[in-house]
Amino acid sequence: MRIARPRAAKMFAAALAIGLIVTGCASERDDEESGGDSETFVFGAAGDPASLDPSLASDGETFRVTRQAFETLLDHEPGGTELVGGLAESWESNPEGTEWTFHLQDGVTFHDGEALTGEVVCANYDRWYNWTGTYQNTTISYYWQSVFGGFAQNESEETPEPNYVGCTAPDEHTAVIEVAEPSANYPGGFSLQAFSIHSPKALEAYAEEEATGEGENITFPGYSQEAGTVAGTGPFEITGWNKGNGEVTLARFDDYWGEQKAGVDELVFRTIPEEDARRQALQAGDIHGYDLVAPADVATLSGEGFQVPTRDVFNILYLGITQESNPALEEPDVRRAIAHALDRENIVNTQLPEGGVVATQFMPDTVEGYSENVTTYEHDPELAQQLLADAGQEDLTLDFCYPTEVTRPYMPAPADIYELLKSDLEAVGITVNPVPLKWNPDYTETTRDGGCNIYLLGWTGDFNDGFNFLGTWFADYSKEWGFENQELFDLMEQAQTEPDEATRVGLYQQINEMVMDYLPGVPISSSPPSIAFSADVNPPTVSPLTQENFAEVSFK
Incomplete structure (x- = not known):
């Protein structure tokens, strides 16, 4: 994978040393080597995702990747913690807090061409509610059990009683989710990446493969471990996962429904477990950003001309x-x-x-x-x-x-x-x-x-x-x-x-x-965690929830 970056690490370091701002077009290297004009942004991640299906995950490294391709009914304002509409333009509940009505955005298309409807929303929530076997292990269904309780048929005495009652679609652009008891988890829970909405065609393909095992020997379903089947509605679509090299590739989705279109053609998350190695990769121009900057490196990177914004404490x-x-x-x-x-x-x-x-x-x-x-x-x-x-x-x-x-x-x-x-x-x-x-x-x-x-x-x-x-x-x-x-x-x-x-x-x-x-x-x-970016990019708005939207990234 060739990435867009300054022509050479030495040139980049020299420019910084004399106090210049690096503003070269990010597509220069691709232009020189492949004749193309695509822009690729590479981000250094601390760990591999566990799954390309966020429904099966509970970790931030997975959600950082899937958040770019999958969307939820509700979201958070950029850079803050206030709930705003996501796939639902607006929402309300009954006075008891047991019935939540979501009015869906119009004209939303999944990566595979399917349309978002109320019935599709219900199919997703009913899928999670009806999970059986290995899917009832908290390694896979942690967030479902935390927010909605158990399942239609609990298979373990340790599994909580279900709070989810059902979902109905009174019309094409409305979904109504009913729960048995009100909870402080609502409406915030509807913003969780684990409850991202998947294409109906993808749901059919998911059903053909099962998670297996128990305890520490769980095997995730095959579709969740390679690109090609999962399909969301986000500004990027997942196109590849080279697990051996720890690299996930996403491409701009040109038919994205929202206002914030992806600012680069390709987005790559490259796993670099050691913080020192991530810093060195940024300094060498091999990546354009990384998260969880060591406190001792903040001043160093800032002094070298890198952008090192700090999130609010949360x-x-x-x-x-x-x-x-x-x-x-x-x-x-x-x-x-x-x-x-x-x-x-x-x-x-x-x-x-x-x-x-x-x-x-x-x-x-x-x-x-x-x-x-x-x-x-x-x-x-x-x-x-x-x-x-x-x-x-x-x-x-x-x-x-x-x-x-x-x-x-x-x-x-x-x-x-x-x-x-x-x-x-x-x-x-x-x-x-x-x-x-x-x-x-x-x-x-x-x-x-x-x-x-x-x-x-x-x-x-x-x-x-x-x-x-x-x-x-x-x-x-x-x-x-x-x-x-x-x-x-x-x-x-x-x-x-x-x-x-x-x-x-x-x-x-x-x-x-x-x-x-x-x-x-x-x-x-x-702790207010820091995140670093090279000088030649316009970075995303940093989030106290660590929920950055990389569609906001572009090259200067």
Whole structure:
């Protein structure tokens, strides 16, 4: 794959060195070598997508790719968190919040030529509701179960009861989705990339292939692992996936219905797992941008003439504690000791970009429901040692899991953060056994299944409602936390089904205070992740949700 870039890395570096702005046409290299005039924008991704069908995914690297080709009923304003219309021009609900009506955009065409209708929307939602077998594993259907509950026929006692009732299409441009109970997940959930709308022709092809396996041995359906079958409505269509080389290729969709047409002919996502390698690829002119810039590199890249915008804070990094994995962790004093042992200010000062803050609770202060009255846990090694002694756990040993081959918006350098926290814990007498695991699928599945004593994880909000943070972890019992607290679960259910927003926000504040008293884990930090682009491109509007629209990209 030849990419559009300045004629040579040396010329680019020299121009920057004398303070010039690089404005050469991005198609120059393609013109010289192939005689064409196409423009290709290449972005360095931190990891491979799991699937080309976003319905089967729950990770940001997959959604970064699929978001360019698939669209949802609702969307977010560019650069913000306010809900706006997507494939639905407008929407409303009944007073009870159990019936959601979507008025669809006119003239929307899928990549395979099919038309968007209310019946097509219903076919997509009914497909997810009627999933069976391997599709009911949370590795594949995490978002469906989180937002809409279970399925038409649940096959496991651990699967939640379904909240989805059905979908009807009263006319060609209307879809009505009914749920059993109101939820704080609506309407925000209708903006999730996992609920992108697929072509009816594609849905028929999907049905011919099945996901197989269970536990850690899941095989995704073949259509989701190679280009050619999936079809959405976005400004780009997926044309190739070279999994061996970690490269997904998308082409401009000329019949795109929306106002924001793709500004380049071709978009390539190239997997470069190491942050240093991504930076070097940008500096060499091999790529035009990459995400999750190391804090130490922001000033360097900016000084070299690269564009390094910073997103607003909308995430949380935390130390998870799986209580059932070790009886000592069920002791409140032990969890408090862990919290007081951690020098979180050091993490913020040494590992995060400017604007990072120590977290006091399991949501950032940019989300309604943040409380100023939570119990806080200052760095106090002597108190931590005393609490361990009071609990009879002076010789505590813990397995500490951390991810490899990944960087996340809330966790720019997992191994470095792990080493600092490990040192803090050892300083108060806790023996730490390191458990490094590859992010996808080993780490996510091991932590979700309760396989670690303590572990590093985090969350970037999908939409701006406190339940999207708190409900992600504490709505009910889960293996990754391994505790039962019915008072907390009941309060979470009350907040989830409360239709009045002001009342719901008050409940979130109460929940934050309860959680930080109980201390199921330790919130560490919130971070404003940076993203970098070469000087010769007009970059997309950066999103606090990390939901950039690459159709906005063009070359200067």
